[in-house]
Amino acid sequence: NVFFSCVSQHQAQLWGQHINISGVVHNGIILDDYHLQTEKKDYLFSLGRIMQRKGQDIAVEVAEKAGLKLVLAGAIIEPEYFDQFRSRVRLMPHIGAIPVTASYFADVVEPVLATPEPAVYIGQLDDIQKDVWFGHARCFLMPISWDEPFPLVLLEAMACGTPVLTFNRGGVSESVVDKTTGCIVDTVDEMVEAISKVDLI
Numbered sequence: 001n002v003f004f005s006c007v008s009q010h011q012a013q014l015w016g017q018h019i020n021i022s023g024v025v026h027n028g029i030i031l032d033d034y035h036l037q038t039e040k041k042d043y044l045f046s047l048g049r050i051m052q053r054k055g056q057d058i059a060v061e062v063a064e065k066a067g068l069k070l071v072l073a074g075a076i077i078e079p080e081y082f083d084q085f086r087s088r089v090r091l092m093p094h095i096g097a098i099p100v101t102a103s104y105f106a107d108v109v110e111p112v113l114a115t116p117e118p119a120v121y122i123g124q125l126d127d128i129q130k131d132v133w134f135g136h137a138r139c140f141l142m143p144i145s146w147d148e149p150f151p152l153v154l155l156e157a158m159a160c161g162t163p164v165l166t167f168n169r170g171g172v173s174e175s176v177v178d179k180t181t182g183c184i185v186d187t188v189d190e191m192v193e194a195i196s197k198v199d200l201i
Contacts, residue, residue, distance in 0.1 A: 002019075002020065003020040003021065003022040004019050004020065004021055004022065005021070005022050005023055005024065005025050006021055006023075006024050006025075006149070007024070007025065007026060007027050007149050007150040007171070008024060008026065008149045008150040008170070008171030008174050009024055009171065009174060010147065010149060010150075010170050010171040010174065011024075011149040011150070011170075011171060012024050014147070026150055026174065026175070027150045027151075027152050027155070028155070029152060029155045029156055029159060031159055033127050033131065034131050034134065034135075034156060034159035034160050035131055035135060035160065036135075036159075036160060036161040037134075037135030037136055037160050037161055037162070038161060039136070040136060040137065040138050040162070041109075041113060041136045041137070041138065042068060042069070042138055043068060043069040043070070043071055043113055043136075043137055043138060044059070044062070044063050044066070044068050044069065044070045044071070044137060044138060044139060044140075044141050044195070045070075045071050045073075045133055045134060045137035045139075045140050045141070045157075045162070046059040046070060046071070046072050046073070046074075046140070046141045046142070047072075047073045047074055047125070047130065047133070047134070047140075047153050047156075048074045048142070048153060049074050049075050049077045050072070050074050050075065050076040050077055050078065050081065050082050050121075051077040051078040051081060052078060052081045052145065053144060053145050053146040054074075054142075054144060054145075055142070055143035055144050055145050055167070056072055056082075056085070057081070057084060057085045058143035058145075058188060059072070059119075059141045059143055060072075060085050060088055060089065060118070060119045061188060062141060062143065062188055062191050062192055062195075063118055063119055063141075064088070064118050064119075065188070065189075065192045066192050066195045066196075068118075068138070068195065069113055069115075069118065069119070069120070070118060070119040070120070070141070071112065071113075071119075071120050071122060071133060071137070072089065072119060072120065072121045072122070073096070073121070073122050073123065073124065073125050073130075073133065074124060074125075075124050086121075088117070088118060088119055089117065089119040089120065089121050090115050090117035090119070090120045090121070091121050092112060092115075092120055092121065092122050092123070093121060093122065093123035094123065095108060095112060095122035095123055096122055096123030096124045096125050096126075096129065097123070098129075099128075100128045100129055100131075100132060104132060105132065105136070109132065109133070109136065130156060131160065134156055134157050134159075134160040134162050135160040135161070135162065137157075137162050138162075138195070138198060139162060139163045139164065139165055139182075139194075139195060139198045140153070140154070140157035140162050140163070140164045140165065140182075141164075141165050141166075141191070142154065142164060142165070142166040142167070142172070143165075143166070143167050143188070143191060144166065144167055144169050144170070144172075145167070145169070146169060146170070147169050147170035147171075148169060148170040148171065148172070149170055149171050150170070150171040150174065150175065151170075151171075151172065151175075154166065154172065154175050154176055154182070155175060157182075158175075158176075158181050158182070163181065163182045163183070163198040163201045164176055164181065164182035164183075165182060165183050165185065165191050165194050165195065165198075166182065166183075166184060166185070167184075167185060167186065167191075168184045168185065168186055172184060179201065180201065181201070182198075182201070183197070183198070
């Protein structure tokens with residue numbers, strides 16, 4: 001007599017034959033924590049736990065092919081995985097410890113974007129810091145390799161007016177409106193191509 005609610009239709013379909021499901025309640029965020037930013041900088045952003053299924057190595061590849069800076073943020077959960085591509089990433093984990101002030105963009109964001117490496121790792125961010133990095137990014141990359149039920153980071157990016165580029169896995173199509181709030185793609189090359197089209201969204 002136990003019933004469960006799921007965070008996406010995808011999750012409900014996946015588990016419906018195994019458990020009693022009462023319905024679907026999508027994840028949500030507090031919109032007041034995020035601010036629409038219409039003036040974008042020319043960098044890509046990826047936020048999430050650093051682990052293989054999140055696809056940060058693919059995000060680095062996409063950035064390199066697009067010729068754009070990638071900013072990575074999040075806790076390193078799988079150090080062995082990160083070691084596979086860390087030679088292509090400048091490590092600046094101290095950035096996550098710097099609080100947001102009135103001069104945060106000039107003092108923190110711009111120096112990170114001025115580094116010569118194609119990708120920069122800035123550590124873990126709090127919600128106020130995330131708002132800044134999400135808001136100014138040209139787009140948000142999520143090249144996941146697993147069926148994530150309903151990722152909150154996509155909502156956070158879109159709340160800042162930042163288009164999301166994501167692989168078509170799990171419940172992403174339930175939050176991203178393809179070619180309206182982002183682009184849902186299937187390959188690295190499609191993600192690279194979509195970067196050049198985000199200004200049309």
